[in-house]
Amino acid sequence: DQQVKQNSPSLSVQEGRISILNCDYTNSMFDYFLWYKKYPAEGPTFLISISSIKDKNEDGRFTVFLNKSAKHLSLHIVPSQPGDSAVYFCAASSSISSGSARQLTFGSGTQLTVLP
Amino acid sequence: GAGVSQSPSNKVTEKGKDVELRCDPISGHTALYWYRQSLGQGLEFLIYFQGNSAPDKSGLPSDRFSAERTGGSVSTLTIQRTQQEDSAVYLCASSVRLAVEQFFGPGTRLTVL
Numbered sequence: 001d002q003q004v005k006q007n008s009p010s011l012s013v014q015e016g017r018i019s020i021l022n023c024d025y026t027n028s029m030f031d032y033f034l035w036y037k038k039y040p041a042e043g044p045t046f047l048i049s050i051s052s053i054k055d056k057n058e059d060g061r062f063t064v065f066l067n068k069s070a071k072h073l074s075l076h077i078v079p080s081q082p083g084d085s086a087v088y089f090c091a092a093s094s095s096i097s098s099g100s101a102r103q104l105t106f107g108s109g110t111q112l113t114v115l116p
Numbered sequence: 117g118a119g120v121s122q123s124p125s126n127k128v129t130e131k132g133k134d135v136e137l138r139c140d141p142i143s144g145h146t147a148l149y150w151y152r153q154s155l156g157q158g159l160e161f162l163i164y165f166q167g168n169s170a171p172d173k174s175g176l177p178s179d180r181f182s183a184e185r186t187g188g189s190v191s192t193l194t195i196q197r198t199q200q201e202d203s204a205v206y207l208c209a210s211s212v213r214l215a216v217e218q219f220f221g222p223g224t225r226l227t228v229l
Contacts, residue, residue: 043220106158
């Protein structure tokens with residue numbers, strides 16, 4: 001059973017417009033959420049994160065929103081640029097886990113394509 | 117500074133053979149993680165090392181998989197008697213102790229024929 005779900009495998013947006021990537025989770029013990037970006041043949045790179053005590057975190061063109069009651073988070077990119085084209089993974093972590101391991105549970109990713 | 121490095125970048129092997137994948141974490145990072153990504157899937161947690169503590173092996177899919185970390189730095193993931201379903205990209209990540217933010221290597225693409 002997937003605890004972190006990204007239901008849209010792909011998304012295309014026009015350059016300059018807003019990109020909205022969505023993520024849903026089922027485990028109420030998750031208390032920290034991250035977005036990673038992945039280019040082909042490279043490992044994922046950290047983008048932005050949010051703690052469950054917040055509902056919004058902003059870093060330049062990237063904003064993450066968290067709706068705990070709906071167990072939903074989203075990543076907004078505005079304005080979108082062609083260089084943003086990549087696979088975006090949502091990940092979640094719980095502070096309560098075996099052996100204090102801060103393992104991340106990942107979604108299956110969304111391929112974002114920003115069209116020039 | 118140097119990031120996480122992994123070798124080899126690509127590995128093609130025959131079913132039934134053993135393979136070893138290597139990970140060099142970022143210097144000073146005491147936590148090291150192995151994940152794998154199968155085609156069209158998200159990253160699946162395999163194993164975690166933190167300092168000298170016993171590793172968290174809860175994600176290893178079978179007893180054919182094992183990993184070790186020597187001297188608190190380099191780690192090797194070993195897959196014995198490989199099967200075709202083991203084909204995936206194997207990713208290593210490291211982090212400062214207990215930090216959630218993990219830094220990933222480029223991965224090793226394993227293909228089992």
